[in-house]
Amino acid sequence: METKKIFCDITKCVGCRACELACAIEHSATKDLFLAILESPRPKKRINTQFIEKDVFHSVACQHCDDPPCVEACMASCIHKDKETGKVDIDSKRCVACWMCIMACPFAAISRKAAAESKALKCDLCPERECPACVDSCPTRALYFEARKDWAKRKENKQLVNK
Amino acid sequence: MSKTFVIIGNSAAGLSCIEAIRETDRDSKIINISQEAHPPYSRCLLSYYLAGAIDKERLLVRSKDYYKNFNVEPLLKTEVASIDEKNKTLKVSGGRRINFDYLLFGAGGSPKRIDLKGIDKKGIFYLRTLDDADGILAMLKDVKEVAVLGGGLIGLRAAYSLSRQGKKVHVIVKSSHVFSQILDSESADMIRQQLVQNGIQIRTGLAAVEILGKERCEGVLLDDGSKLECQLIIIGKGVSANIDLLKDKVKINEGIIVDDYLRTSQDAIYAAGDVAEGYDVLEGKPSVNAIWPAAVRQGKIAGFNISGKKTIYEGSCRMNSVDFFGIACISFGIVRPQGSEFEELIHGNLSKNIYRKIVLKNNRVVGGILVTDVEKHGVYMHLALQKIDISDIKDILVDEYFDFGKVIPLIKRQRDSFLRPEYQDTCSTYTPPFLFNINS
Numbered sequence: 001m002e003t004k005k006i007f008c009d010i011t012k013c014v015g016c017r018a019c020e021l022a023c024a025i026e027h028s029a030t031k032d033l034f035l036a037i038l039e040s041p042r043p044k045k046r047i048n049t050q051f052i053e054k055d056v057f058h059s060v061a062c063q064h065c066d067d068p069p070c071v072e073a074c075m076a077s078c079i080h081k082d083k084e085t086g087k088v089d090i091d092s093k094r095c096v097a098c099w100m101c102i103m104a105c106p107f108a109a110i111s112r113k114a115a116a117e118s119k120a121l122k123c124d125l126c127p128e129r130e131c132p133a134c135v136d137s138c139p140t141r142a143l144y145f146e147a148r149k150d151w152a153k154r155k156e157n158k159q160l161v162n163k
Numbered sequence: 164m165s166k167t168f169v170i171i172g173n174s175a176a177g178l179s180c181i182e183a184i185r186e187t188d189r190d191s192k193i194i195n196i197s198q199e200a201h202p203p204y205s206r207c208l209l210s211y212y213l214a215g216a217i218d219k220e221r222l223l224v225r226s227k228d229y230y231k232n233f234n235v236e237p238l239l240k241t242e243v244a245s246i247d248e249k250n251k252t253l254k255v256s257g258g259r260r261i262n263f264d265y266l267l268f269g270a271g272g273s274p275k276r277i278d279l280k281g282i283d284k285k286g287i288f289y290l291r292t293l294d295d296a297d298g299i300l301a302m303l304k305d306v307k308e309v310a311v312l313g314g315g316l317i318g319l320r321a322a323y324s325l326s327r328q329g330k331k332v333h334v335i336v337k338s339s340h341v342f343s344q345i346l347d348s349e350s351a352d353m354i355r356q357q358l359v360q361n362g363i364q365i366r367t368g369l370a371a372v373e374i375l376g377k378e379r380c381e382g383v384l385l386d387d388g389s390k391l392e393c394q395l396i397i398i399g400k401g402v403s404a405n406i407d408l409l410k411d412k413v414k415i416n417e418g419i420i421v422d423d424y425l426r427t428s429q430d431a432i433y434a435a436g437d438v439a440e441g442y443d444v445l446e447g448k449p450s451v452n453a454i455w456p457a458a459v460r461q462g463k464i465a466g467f468n469i470s471g472k473k474t475i476y477e478g479s480c481r482m483n484s485v486d487f488f489g490i491a492c493i494s495f496g497i498v499r500p501q502g503s504e505f506e507e508l509i510h511g512n513l514s515k516n517i518y519r520k521i522v523l524k525n526n527r528v529v530g531g532i533l534v535t536d537v538e539k540h541g542v543y544m545h546l547a548l549q550k551i552d553i554s555d556i557k558d559i560l561v562d563e564y565f566d567f568g569k570v571i572p573l574i575k576r577q578r579d580s581f582l583r584p585e586y587q588d589t590c591s592t593y594t595p596p597f598l599f600n601i602n603s
Contacts, residue, residue: 010571010592050568052593060567063585069541072179072463073456075207077224094221096211099484103493104456105541106583108567112538114489148588155591 002147003086005064006047006123006132012142013049015057020045022137023061026126041115046123047134048108059134059143061123062109064088073104087125095119166191168469169253169261171243171408172269173197174206175455176436176462178225180267183466185233191470193235194261200240201293203229206271207455209296214324222293243270248412248429265431265469268409268419269462272402272437272453277312281374287396290321302395306330310383310393312371314341316483318399319358323487325397326363333364333391335371335383345483345494349511350518350532354485354492357516361488402453404438416440418451423475425465433469435461442478444548445496445529452479480548484537490516493540496530496547497522505529510561519561526554542567549580 021033028036028043036043047061064081068088071079078094079101081087090101097118102110110122125145126132135143144151168184170177173195181193204222211217230237242256252262274289286306288299307330311322314336322332334341340351341358355365366385374396375382382392404418413427414420418440425433425441436458443450457479467474482495498520500507506523518534521543528547533540543560546553551573559565571590574581581587 005588007588008592010590048566050566051564052568052571053596056593058568058571058589058593060589063588065583065585067583069456072459075175075205075455076221077205096208096217096221097486098207098211099486099491099493099537100456102537103482103484103495103540103544106545107585107589108539108542110538112491118486118489148584151588151591 002149003064003066004145004147005125006059006061006135007144007146007151008058008060009142009144010052010056010058012140013057013059014140014142015049015051016139017049018137018139019047019059019134019143020049022133023047023123026129026133041113044111044113044121046109046111046121060107060109061134062088063107064123064125065106069104069106070101070110073100075100088122089124090120090122092119166264167262168193168265168267169263170195170267170269171197172267172271172436173199173203173237173239174269174271174436175458176269176271176439176465177267178203179459179462180269180435180466180469181233181235183463184470186467186470187472188470189234193233194238194263195230195235196238196241196243196255198240198242199292199294202227202239204293205455206291209290209293210320210324212293213290213296213299213321214327216324216327219293243408246408246412246432248409248432251431263431265433267462267465267469268427268432268434268438269436269458270405270408270438272404274317274398275400275403277398277400279371279374281376281380284374284376284380285378286376286380286394287374287398289398290317291402299395299397303328303330306394308333308391308393309395309397310335310371310391311397311399312383313399313401314338314365314367315344315399315401316342316485317402318397319354319487320485321397321399322363323358325395326361330395331362331364333366333393334358335369335385335391336365336367337370339367341365341367345481345498346492346532347498347520349509350492350494350520350534353513353516353518353534354487354490357487357490402437404440404451404453406438409434416449420449421461421476424468424473425461425476426468433465435465441476443480444478444550445480450481452481454479454482456482477548480544482544484540490535491537492532492534493537494530494532495540495544496528497524498530498532500524500530508557508561510563521561523553523557526552526557528553528560536563539566542570545583546570546573549582551577551580 023045024043078091135145203225205224244254246253311334373384419434437453464476484493508521510519520532522530
């Protein structure tokens with residue numbers, strides 16, 4: 001099975017950061033925007049909306065790489081790529097916050113949770129949901145949760161605005 | 164036909180080699196030799212264990228049934244006595260002779276020993292093995308003050324750990340700055356200040372000349388004549404490759420010289436990890452990069468090659484990450500450039516402990532240091548490893564607002580240099596302006 005992950009159609013992304021907000025809420029204790037704001041530590045997003053050039057934006061999260069550098073770099077061996085689903089997951093319980101994964105990630109998709117017990121954080125594809133919160137929340141439907149070959153097919157069929 | 168693979172060393176390189184072989188070959192015999200008695204553990208986590216931040220169970224980086232699951236015969240607490248490279252056989256302690264088709268030599272490194280008057284007293288440790296760490300922990304209750312000799316990664320990580328255990332720690336550093344190997348003086352001073360503010364004494368430009376005390380160490384005499392009281396001494400003066408077993412048998416420089424397939428000058432012997440002198444992409448020459456990620460990569464590729472899946476080792480670069488009292492610092496490649504061909508881009512904000520420095524050569528990134536704001540480190544490092552021309556984004560490269568998004572146009576324009584398929588995934592719907600001007 002091919003890895004399903006989050007793809008962004010740059011031609012549709014308007015940089016509104018709804019995905020970031022939905023991500024942080026999904027990873028909060030209360031899963032409610034107004035209560036999540038009061039949580040301590042505040043929940044953190046794992047997807048980044050970035051500016052590419054004037055009026056061009058995209059959102060990028062963990063790419064669940066075919067050959068993930070973070071897995072090799074982790075000196076606690078707590079990051080694994082699932083053989084079945086292709087998903088790359090951090091076992092938070094074993095993470096010692098050495099930031100070796102951050103050192104190695106080509107997409108800056110891993111961030112630091114600085115708290116009483118610091119941990120590395122990244123996109124976990126929302127294990128409690130069928131479709132990740134960011135994808136569901138995107139108002140322009142710029143985000144897709146699918147495998148690379150389906151994404152390529154979509155491009156071929158010109159379902160994306162741009163080839 | 165079933166083969167026999169012997170793997171010396173059960174740390175990063177050895178383990179990833181085993182796993183790479185087993186990806187395609189379930190049946191060949193694998194024998195894993197280690198001189199330590201413990202099941203596979205991560206050496207890099209020892210300082211966390213010493214600090215009391217993690218227990219022994221978390222040091223173990225593989226499951227209890229690892230050897231059984233991977234169908235490997237472990238020979239723990241076993242020394243290799245000799246290797247006969249011509250007849251492809253080796254002898255281990257106890258006299259057993261083992262024939263092999265391929266040997267992975269991943270024997271790691273040993274701490275550089277120092278010769279000091281009084282060095283054989285009790286209470287003097289190197290920090291390399293679990294036994295070293297357990298030895299330190301066992302005597303910790305009688306220790307109030309600690310002297311750490313060496314201001315590198317091992318020394319300062321040990322100092323940080325023991326300080327978190329409530330000990331008064333003095334670090335004695337020969338050079339004028341801490342981390343003189345991996346940081347420049349500006350960032351080193353930021354880290355030093357952070358350590359000092361948290362109660363660790365650091366004295367630079369000094370060396371120990373004698374260890375004082377009767378049977379047990381009671382203090383250190385320094386070369387400026389001053390004395391330092393301490394009941395425990397940790398020596399962190401670097402690591403040298405364990406190459407003795409292969410001396411005169413394969414080509415050796417600082418480490419064991421390997422080719423693009425991690426093969427030594429003997430066809431049946433491969434080397435990986437802290438013993439191997441593999442290609443350093445940013446230095447542009449072979450170098451011993453004794454770091455966990457390089458060892459994993461090398462072990463994996465050696466494993467592919469000895470099990471018949473020809474794979475080229477693309478080379479690594481030097482990289483290190485530290486976090487002391489909540490300040491993170493990561494660096495890679497060339498950080499103290501010497502020569503006019505280099506260019507340095509620097510952004511610093513001392514009051515926020517932020518520092519970003521990127522070193523360029525011919526508009527290619529060759530090194531960098533990030534303090535506090537470390538998340539983008541991998542973006543820079545992969546630009547460097549893939550030798551991307553960054554002229555287009557040079558003016559914003561160390562900017563606060565620089566992020567992966569600013570690299571997207573480069574991926575489109577220098578498509579052939581960005582090798583990971585994920586790069587194409589991120590930018591396939593992006594059209595750079597003036598595309599008709601540019602080969603893409």
